[in-house]
Amino acid sequence: MSRLGACAVLSGLLWIGSASAQDRLDVTGEADVRWVSASGAPSYLNGGEGLLRFDPEHEDLRLGYLFLDARLRLTDSLSAHVIADAYGDHDRNVVDLSEAYLQWRPFPTNAIRWSAKAGAFFMPVSLENRGPGWTDVYTITPSALNTWIGEEFRTIGTEFEARWLGASQGYLGDVALIGAIYGWNEPAGELLADRGFGLTDRPSTLFGGIGEPPEEAYHQVDRRPGYYGGLTWRHHDWLELRALRYDNRADPYAETTTAYAWHTRFSSVGARLEPTEHWTFIAQYLDGTTTTAADIVTESLFVMNYRTAFALASFKQHRERFTVRFDDFQTHQVSGYYGLPPNELGHAWTLGWMHDFGHGWTTAAEWIRATSVFPPRVEYAESDGLIESQLQLAVRYRIHASL
Amino acid sequence: MRLAIWANGRDSERRQPVMRAAIYKKFRWSAWIALTWLGLGPGGSLGHAGDLIVAIADRAGKPVPEVAITAAALAPRPGARAPMPEPAIMDQRNLAFVPQLLVVGVGAEVQFPNNDSVSHQVYSFSPAKRFQLPLYKGAQHRPVNFDKAGLVVLGCNIHDQMVGYIYVTDAGYYGKSDAQGILHLSNLPAGDYTLTWWSPYIADAPEKMTRTIHVAEHEPVNIQVHLNRELRARPEPGARQTDWSY
Numbered sequence: 001m002s003r004l005g006a007c008a009v010l011s012g013l014l015w016i017g018s019a020s021a022q023d024r025l026d027v028t029g030e031a032d033v034r035w036v037s038a039s040g041a042p043s044y045l046n047g048g049e050g051l052l053r054f055d056p057e058h059e060d061l062r063l064g065y066l067f068l069d070a071r072l073r074l075t076d077s078l079s080a081h082v083i084a085d086a087y088g089d090h091d092r093n094v095v096d097l098s099e100a101y102l103q104w105r106p107f108p109t110n111a112i113r114w115s116a117k118a119g120a121f122f123m124p125v126s127l128e129n130r131g132p133g134w135t136d137v138y139t140i141t142p143s144a145l146n147t148w149i150g151e152e153f154r155t156i157g158t159e160f161e162a163r164w165l166g167a168s169q170g171y172l173g174d175v176a177l178i179g180a181i182y183g184w185n186e187p188a189g190e191l192l193a194d195r196g197f198g199l200t201d202r203p204s205t206l207f208g209g210i211g212e213p214p215e216e217a218y219h220q221v222d223r224r225p226g227y228y229g230g231l232t233w234r235h236h237d238w239l240e241l242r243a244l245r246y247d248n249r250a251d252p253y254a255e256t257t258t259a260y261a262w263h264t265r266f267s268s269v270g271a272r273l274e275p276t277e278h279w280t281f282i283a284q285y286l287d288g289t290t291t292t293a294a295d296i297v298t299e300s301l302f303v304m305n306y307r308t309a310f311a312l313a314s315f316k317q318h319r320e321r322f323t324v325r326f327d328d329f330q331t332h333q334v335s336g337y338y339g340l341p342p343n344e345l346g347h348a349w350t351l352g353w354m355h356d357f358g359h360g361w362t363t364a365a366e367w368i369r370a371t372s373v374f375p376p377r378v379e380y381a382e383s384d385g386l387i388e389s390q391l392q393l394a395v396r397y398r399i400h401a402s403l
Numbered sequence: 404m405r406l407a408i409w410a411n412g413r414d415s416e417r418r419q420p421v422m423r424a425a426i427y428k429k430f431r432w433s434a435w436i437a438l439t440w441l442g443l444g445p446g447g448s449l450g451h452a453g454d455l456i457v458a459i460a461d462r463a464g465k466p467v468p469e470v471a472i473t474a475a476a477l478a479p480r481p482g483a484r485a486p487m488p489e490p491a492i493m494d495q496r497n498l499a500f501v502p503q504l505l506v507v508g509v510g511a512e513v514q515f516p517n518n519d520s521v522s523h524q525v526y527s528f529s530p531a532k533r534f535q536l537p538l539y540k541g542a543q544h545r546p547v548n549f550d551k552a553g554l555v556v557l558g559c560n561i562h563d564q565m566v567g568y569i570y571v572t573d574a575g576y577y578g579k580s581d582a583q584g585i586l587h588l589s590n591l592p593a594g595d596y597t598l599t600w601w602s603p604y605i606a607d608a609p610e611k612m613t614r615t616i617h618v619a620e621h622e623p624v625n626i627q628v629h630l631n632r633e634l635r636a637r638p639e640p641g642a643r644q645t646d647w648s649y
Contacts (some may be wrong), residue, residue, distance in 0.1 A: 023522055023539035069647075076524065076537050107526045107560050130646045137644055167566040168528065168556045170601070172635070174563060187570070230446040236636060237564050280644065314642075402540055 023402050026071045028132040030398040032064030040370075040388025041381060044195045045089055045202060047212035049377045051346070051370050052390045053141070064140070064201070064394050065086035066095075067133035076108040081121075083133050087202055090212045096205030098122075098134065099152075111168050117159045120206050122217075123228060124178060125149050125244055127272045127282050128312070132398075134203060138280070138321065139352025140366040140392055141201045143310040144329045145268075147287050150203030151210060152191050152217055153246075157182030157225065172237075178230040178244075186221035186250040188263035189290030189304075196314035196344030196374050197308055198330035221261040222254035240276045243267070247290070252301055253293045264290040267304075278316055283308040294338045302336030314352075323352035327370075339376055346372030364394040421621055452590040454623040455576070455616070459584045459600060461630050466584025470602040471506045474588060475574035477595040477615065486575075490515065490546065493557070493567060495523050495538065500557055500567025500578075504602065509573045512546040531555050531571055552603070564645060568603060593620045606632040612649035 036059050042048025043055040051099045054062060067085040074080060083099040101119025122134055126146040132139045142150065159180035166173045166262065191211075204210050204217040226248035233241045247265035254261035264289025273281040279398045287307040294302040308329035315322045327348040333341040348370035356362050408563040427474050444583075455474060459467040488508030495517045507513060517523055517538040525536040531553025536544060549555065549571045557567035570577075576588045599613045607630055 023542065025523070033464075073522075073539075076535075105560060107524065108558070109528050109533075113560075130644060132647045163563070165558060165563070167558060172566060172602070234563070274644075400520075 005031050022071050025403040026401075027068060027403075028070075028071075028398065028400045029066075030133060030135070030396055031066050032394050032396045034062050034064045034392050034394040035060060036062050036390065036392050038045075038388070038390040040158055041377075041386055042391075043200075044198060045200065045211055049195070049374070050386065050388055051196065051198040051348075051372060052368060053202055054390055055388075056391070062394075065133070067135075069132040074102075074255075075282050077104055079103050079105075081119075085133060085193065085205065089202070089210075089211065090214050091205060091208040092214050093208040096204055096208040098205050100206065108165060113163045113165055115161045115163070118153075118157070120154050120156045121159070122150070122203075123155045123159075123180065123244070123246070124230060124232065124242065125151055125268050125270070125284075125286075127240065127242065127270045127284060130374075132258050136201060136312045138282075138312060139323045139325065139350060139354070139362050140394055141350060141368060143284065143308075143312070143325060144197040144199050144327045144346075144348065145308045146190065146311055147201075147245050148197055148286075148308070149198050151198070151200075152188040152204065153185060154204070154206065154218060154241050155180050155182045155228075156184040156206075156218060173233070173235040173356045175234075175366055176232040178228075178232065180228050181225045182227075182248075183223070183225055184218040185226055185248045185264075186254065186261040187217060187219050187259045188248055188262065189264035189292070191215075191217075192290065192306055193262075193292075193302075193304055193338055193342050194329060196331050196342065196372065197306075197327075197346065199348055199350075199368060199370060201325065208281075214273055214318055216258070219256065219259035220255050221259050222251040224251060226250070236379050240272045242270045244269075252291045253299070259296075262290050262292045264288065280312075280314040280316070282312040282314075283310065294336060298337075300336050302338045303334040304331055304338070304342060306331040319358070320350075321354040321358040323350070323354075325350040325352075329372075340379065343375045344372060345368060346374075360398045362396045362398070364392075364396065366390075366392045366394075391400075405440065405482040418635060450603045451483045453593055453618045453620055455588040455591050455596075455618055455626065456623055457580070457588070457598065457600070457626045459580050459586075459628045459630070463611065463635050464629075465547075466486060466580070466582070467602065467605070467630065467634065468580050468582050468584055469502070469504055470580040470584070470586075470600050471504060471570040471572075471577070472580060472586045472600045473503060473506075473572045473574035473596070474596040474598050474616070474618075475572075475576075476592070477597060479575070479617055480592075483578060485533070486622065490514065493569065495519050495525075495559075495565075498562050498565060500565060504568045504579065506570045506577050506579055507549055508577065509552050511549050511570065511571070512547045515544060516599060522561060523565070525557055526560055527555050527557050527569075529553065532569070541641070562645065566603075570601060574599070591618045593618050598626060600628060604635045604637050606635050 036054045038054045041050040043050040070082045072080045086095045099121045101117050101121045103117050105115040122141045128142045136142045161178050163176040209216045227245040230244035250261040250263040250264045268286040270284035291303045310327040312325040331344040350368045352366045354364045373385045375384045459470045460574045488511035490512045491507050492514045523538040531551045532555045552573040555569040559565040580586045598616045
């Protein structure tokens with residue numbers, strides 16, 4: 001996607017915003033600065049083979065992120081949303097966008113409410129990233145599953161939702177059917193074959209890239225639209241279930257001068273249980289396959305299966321939140337050739353603590369220990385096995401303004 | 404045991420009489436008694452005024468608070484006019500309707516202030532009242548008139564987890580049970596009434612949520628309602644994490 005597109009989106013928002021009225025523009029911003037201590041291998045974000053965000057060469061004081069999450073109300077039914085963020089790493093754009101879309105959500109006139117989004121936005125898989133700027137509200141780093149969703153996937157297209165509003169029928173909950181068509185997601189799957197699953201709070205941006213050297217995540221390679229369809233069920237305010245089927249329908253033989261197409265499809269299910277105001281339990285599972293014609297000589301298809309799951313428990317009392325999570329992840333080559341078999345096998349433990357000081361100030365501490373085996377690592381390291389740990393202490397300040 | 408205490412009047416003395424019609428407050432007791440003796444009281448029936456005390460309990464005998472309770476005279480005096488209902492407030496606080504259940508008379512004007520730091524878009528498509536009310540911060544809104552009896556289910560188009568209820572009634576006497584599951588209605592003219600109760604958490608069949616009662620002159624009537632079915636799960640109090648929205 002071009003920078004011209006980013007400029008057009010921002011210019012349009014500024015133009016519309018010039019006609020601002022009461023409570024028309026709503027902006028939330030946050031700065032996150034961290035002290036980091038890490039052990040293991042250089043992070044893949046710095047050109048290494050490590051799965052975590054920071055590494056022994058990138059410790060001490062670091063920028064976690066800066067973001068601005070803005071919503072401009074155009075009419076009662078139509079609004080524009082933008083997330084602009086900065087991570088202080090190798091991204092070629094110092095500031096970039098991770099979401100930019102229009103949302104149409106008219107007042108319901110019966111038990112079915114239709115709504116739609118158009119633009120670029122995260123798909124509704126993560127049950128952790130519920131905060132402004134797609135931040136994780138339970139700990140600093142999302143699970144391996146949702147890290148990957150943030151890294152390689154963005155719906156650049158249109159999503160429709162039909163939501164049955166149960167309260168009007170005497171049921172405290174609702175059920176939503178979701179469907180989307182999109183483009184620019186053909187490269188999705190390549191990072192997983194190159195690195196396996198990772199655990200970072202560093203999603204990709206729309207126009208920049210992640211890694212060293214940074215690679216753009218979103219390309220239009222074969223002009224075949226992909227789709228996903230999903231179902232969400234919310235029961236009272238203590239249970240939410242989600243299921244989603246994703247298929248980017250990419251032609252695995254398609255390529256451009258800058259990107260290859262990966263036919264990536266997966267199924268994802270998740271549940272969030274909040275039995276009391278203090279406790280939250282989340283479990284998500286994702287299982288899928290990616291295919292590409294990596295061998296240009298024989299044009300045989302490289303096929304890789306992958307699956308990952310995590311379970312999280314979080315306890316919140318007054319201003320404190322404590323979270324523990326276990327991640328399990330694996331990738332497995334089924335056929336074809338892509339160098340050494342990218343068969344990743346790993347798991348990770350995460351312990352998190354958050355404290356809300358009030359007046360916009362919060363602090364968060366997190367310890368992650370990830371253990372993994374990934375055969376392609378032997379090209380760069382002595383062993384394909386790796387044990388990494390990372391301790392982060394973040395101080396955050398959030399602002400919120402309505403104009 | 405609790406019923407015995409009411410009969411002695413000790414418990415009821417500690418409670419303020421619940422009078423929903425504004426006109427009631429304008430009269431002193433003497434004037435009120437005189438009016439009802441003359442048969443001019445609101446919802447006017449045939450006899451002298453009596454008190455009605457309704458206690459709602461679940462299957463285990465535990466009191467059920469926040470239940471809408473109405474008493475409608477079976478034979479209202481011809482020509483009697485219902486009093487003008489009091490204006491009411493349905494607030495928005497911490498991404499919730501406060502109160503979650505509001506009981507008003509037909510014709511009531513209800514204000515919808517927004518005391519949250521975010522915007523709301525309140526709506527209802529219930530047959531009793533259809534309306535859409537964008538509640539942007541700093542904006543003033545006219546009250547909404549509820550001119551038809553029935554249940555009005557409220558939602559927020561931005562925060563789907565927000566659900567509220569306005570129970571609009573044309574009964575002459577109404578209110579909500581308190582924390583002890585009790586509603587005390589005062590000065591009902593003697594006569595027969597249809598007593599009805601409702602809450603989103605009561606799972607009983609609608610035909611089981613009403614009964615005919617008789618209010619006698621000058622003596623309180625105690626009605627004990629035992630629900631047939633288990634209550635639906637009530638959300639835990641306290642704010643929960645909600646998905647980011649504007």
